[in-house]
Amino acid sequence: MFKTRTGIAAGIAALAFVSLAVAQSDLNPKNRQELKREDVAGTNMEVIISVVEAQPGELLVRHIHHGEEAFYVLQGATFETADGKQITLPTGAAAINHRDVPHAGLKVIGDTPFKYLAVPFVDKGAPLYDAPK
Numbered sequence: 001m002f003k004t005r006t007g008i009a010a011g012i013a014a015l016a017f018v019s020l021a022v023a024q025s026d027l028n029p030k031n032r033q034e035l036k037r038e039d040v041a042g043t044n045m046e047v048i049i050s051v052v053e054a055q056p057g058e059l060l061v062r063h064i065h066h067g068e069e070a071f072y073v074l075q076g077a078t079f080e081t082a083d084g085k086q087i088t089l090p091t092g093a094a095a096i097n098h099r100d101v102p103h104a105g106l107k108v109i110g111d112t113p114f115k116y117l118a119v120p121f122v123d124k125g126a127p128l129y130d131a132p133k
Helices: 001-025
Strands: 032-040 046-055 066-077 077-080 086-089 096-098 107-109 113-122
Touching: 046 066
Parallel strands: none
Antiparallel strands: 032 046, 046 113, 066 096, 066 113, 077 086, 077 107
């Protein structure tokens, strides 16, 4: 009986771990090219420079960062929000996404891919992308 319970508990734990790993990979954009990663001196943070490209039809999954993320739009595009509204982020737009504030959840629509430079300053060792709480 004890072996059965231990086996069931181990199976549930393994399933939870695999589910978490799959959920994390779903948050990470498919076409993210990391250019540079380095510790921020005197802190327990790191800065990561990446170029991200999302093709028409792709979803930028709603997520948070454990720090601040600055971004600059290299190639603008039109998006559809979860409630069906359309918004445009033009080339040259820039913004900052704040710590633990959910953002994205947008689908790229039209014929133009969306490409941007992302520069998050995040807690060292924390996942770059995490599901909103």
